[in-house]
Amino acid sequence: MRESHDFLSIVVPLRDEEDNVLPLATQVQAALAGAPWPWQLILVDDGSRDRTSERIREAVAACPRHLSGAILRRGFGQTAAMQAGIDLARGTVIATLDGDLQNNPHDIVRMVRRLLDEDLDLLVGWRRARRDGLWRRLPSRLGNRLIGLLTGVPLHDYGCTLKVYRAAVLRRVRLYGEMHRFIPSWMATLTSPDRIREEEVSHFPRRHGRSKYGASGLGRAVKVLLDLLTMAFFVRFRASPGHFFGRIGLTCGGAGLAVLGWLTWQKLGEGAAIAGRPLLLLGILLVVIGVQFVCTGILTEMLARTWFEAGGAPAYVVRETVGGAGEEVPGHEWPGHEWPAHQRPRPARERP
Missing domain, CATH: 3.90.550.10 (Spore Coat Polysaccharide Biosynthesis Protein SpsA; Chain A)
Structure with missing residues (x-):
């Protein structure tokens, strides 16, 4: 210590x-x-x-x-x-x-x-x-x-x-x-x-x-x-928000495509009428929702990348530096307040 x-x-x-x-x-x-x-x-x-x-x-x-x-x-x-x-x-x-x-x-x-x-x-x-x-x-x-x-x-x-x-x-x-x-x-x-x-x-x-x-x-x-x-x-999901929205989108879109595929098989294979069935509207709605969530995921990934690259949040935190590559970081100054020299903390690198 x-x-x-x-x-x-x-x-x-x-x-x-x-x-x-x-x-x-x-x-x-x-x-x-x-x-x-x-x-x-x-x-x-x-x-x-x-x-x-x-x-x-x-x-x-x-x-x-x-x-x-x-x-x-x-x-x-x-x-x-x-x-x-x-x-x-x-x-x-x-x-x-x-x-x-x-x-x-x-x-x-x-x-x-x-x-x-x-x-x-x-x-x-x-x-x-x-x-x-x-x-x-x-x-x-x-x-x-x-x-x-x-x-x-x-x-x-x-x-x-x-x-x-x-x-x-x-x-x-x-x-x-x-x-x-x-x-x-x-x-x-x-x-x-x-x-x-x-x-x-x-x-x-x-x-x-x-x-x-x-x-x-x-x-x-x-x-x-x-x-x-x-x-x-x-x-x-801070670093990959697209995964969150993408999972929802793929789940909804996949379910919608399955419903539409089943209805298509009934229509083509058995000649069943599907135009007035609520299941058709549900399938279309799920596909649309899935596409929206996937697009939202792509947009959030773009925003997250912009945020990280602009310095809005650290993508990682260094536990310590070894060798001559690291430099001492100036201490955090307190504006308008002068502390006695013996009380000023010494600048320190990030420690584990």
Whole structure:
């Protein structure tokens, strides 16, 4: 473990958590006091209507060496707030944390050590003894199983915000919609699922206020389901979407041709009347649908090729470079913030 080369960034999205900001900052500082790595805590205010932004300014003023804040213009959602913090993060390792004091910051050091010791790309928190009501735990348990089934990355607790990431891989994933809960599956498109593990973490009852991001409801369930289907499609067919549409097209077209072939045999061989039969319309419809799906597959392949060639997404991720071909990559700078020289992370190549 090369601790001297590592730098830890902790990202916390917040919405209407004025009573939790200062206690959270205090707990994180206490937990990281003996950490062997330089670290920073980034507090992101996601359009709060209370005094969360004021509390963030107070926390940063009290410890400007380690704390920083980002105040979004309005509420963009937890995923967008998390992405904003990740964009500001300078660490080679990035941890995300809830702002409601239900996660234990002391788990972060242990998780970062394991990530580095076992050379993982993602370590997901598992709230095995979750301190929430049954009405939240049961849908979450069903959702975790469904996500694991569709994506091939089985985890016990996708919804736990406490996660530790290898920044070099995480920065290649852009978050939007409700994607924050699917990050392990998205990262599995860039790294081996064997490099994604989970760790049991503490979980406490909420002390102040109520959840702003975890509200239940049919609308939220629909959004999560649609994002899940989108993510499952990208996980399996991101580089070859034509295979997805082509399979549907060939299946429908093949069935339609079989129906039309059978009707043709009846007409020519037995002289049966087929003009008014619904089966004729079904066969024609299946052939037309098949052609449309095949054409759609060709178009999506062209779009995917354009996207990859334009640099819209990496087709692969290099684990490391060997010999003189690799060059050091400049470190991710944080605009407008000057850090002490001893806290600046050293540029590093992609590591496994």
